[in-house]
Amino acid sequence: MDFSVKKEPVFVTEVIYDGQAEQGVEFDYVLPDYYPDIFKILKCTLRPGIVSYNISGDKLICDGIISITVLYLSEDGNMECIEHRYSYSKTVDLPKAAENATVTIEPKVDYCTCRAVSGRRIDVRGAVSFKIKVSCVSPFEIMTDISGCFVQTRKTAVCCTGRKLTAGKQFIIREDIGVSGADGIIRAAVNCEAAATVSDCKIISDKVVIKGEAKVKALYLVKNDSGSSLQTMEADVPLSQIVDMQGVDEKHSCYARFRVLSCSLSVKSADDGTSGVFACELTVESQITATLEENIYPITDMYSTQYEASYSLSALKTESDHRYISQSLSLRQNIEFEDGLPDNIIDVSCETADITCRTGSTGELDISGKLVYMIAAVKDGEPMFIEKSKPFDASAVITGITAESTVSSEITVSAVSYSIGEDGIETRCSLLMQGSMHTGRTTQVITKAEIDETAVKQRTDDYALKLYFADTDEDVWNIAKRYNTSAKAIEAENEITDGKASGLLLIPII
DSSP, X not given: OOOEEEEEEEEEEEEEEEEEXXXXXXXXXXXXXXXXXXXXXXXXXXEEEEEEEEEETTXXXXXEEEEEEEEEEETTSOEEEEEEEEEEEEEEEOSSOOTTOEEEEEEEEEEEEEEEEETTEEEEEEEEEEEEEEEEEEEEEXXXXXXXXXXXXXXXXXXXXXXXXXXXXXXXXXXXXXXXXXXXXXXXXXXXXXXXXXXXXXXXXXXXXXXXXXXEEEEEEEEETTEEEEEEEEEEEEEEEEEEOTTOOTTSEEEEEEEEEEEEEEEOOOTTSOOOEEEEEEEEEEEEEEEOEEEEOOEEEEEESSEEEEEEEEEEEEEEEEEEEEEEEEEEEEXXXXXXXXXXXXXXXXXXXXXXXXXXXXXXXXXXXXXXXXXXXXXXXXXXXXXXXXXXXXXEEOTTOOTTEEEEEEEEEEEEEEEEOSSEEEEEEEEEEEEEEEEEEEEEEEEEEEEEEEEEOOOSSOOXXXXXXXXXXXXXXXXXXXXXXXXXXXXXXHTOSSSEEEEEEEEEOO
């Protein structure tokens, strides 16, 4: 009998690269003549941003800008701000070429130092690291049918995500943001940050429409006749994109997110020399994933009742039960000041660090990490910046989560408020967790099978039926394989419908 095999592709998510890259910062700067001499460095900030990235063959190329801001105190007691944009380009070697890959790049400032070499010159040193993950959807061939040579096959039903659809694009938003209540002339943005959220996601005829907003927050320098001061500003920038995604329809579950790759604020000058407007430029990336569940039936075991057979197994890793997460968390923390409470608190900002998530035993997600606070304050008439790091633990109740669930999420700070006490401040941080989760499964499947028609199995007994006493709920397949017969024949002879047998059985020999 002719031996034939039928194969079909299953599309699985493959992580091509999961690692880090680093970028050093060296900045030697001489003040222009119109800047006063440096008396004291107050704060130096690095803000890494990503302008663009692309994959060419087996290389990931990332271009970006690191914004360097130095705030210093001049000899007359006024604050001055130096701004510089440091361009970089990084090339990361991937283990192999990755077509239509999904790329996630998360920059983080490792350290930053700034010293005044003289009254007219500063030296900035620092490092930025990038957490990079590259994944793509790859075909994995499975055997779904074998015929001929008296072959018996066992198939296992596997519920999994079909071909995962991914799409996205980068775009730039430019918008003027008016500042009300500025007590003087705005000179510069000392620090700015932006976080984006998706509020709506709709599928329309091979396209996905996503809407949301970016919350922009800034600490800026103001000058007036009495000197200089720091003030804060917040604004919402609307986001909207239509992304092409061939093959997506209403049956798919769709997850979309916006990520702010870079944020810059520059002061717009007016004819009279005053300004109350920032020119905001955001580089934003939209990422969309659409999934659809399906059942596949790979062959997981086989044998021939007449010939010797051999096969090779491979691990098929599938995902199923995709769910998308968007949940808010609230944290309260107390921050104490070893040198006494400042006279005035101007601003409190916060970001997350060292986040880890793990599924709990009772259906919750346990989250731990750190909140890094940056506090702008005034003490004894002089501005100061205080950085505090506080660990936290939290739990989020997520419907459907189990110990087998894999969670991929991003946790950001959406809002910070505070109240002043006798010895410190009490902060109230709102965290936004956005991401997805799925159940992972590994199945050993046959990817190669061979029949040796020259090696005929020899029977030692000449009988058509055999009596066998099965253990409780013994697998019929294993019994049939042991006696070189058919599992269907055993089930038919003994009226078995669930593939499990107990007690006395009649084993037909075919």
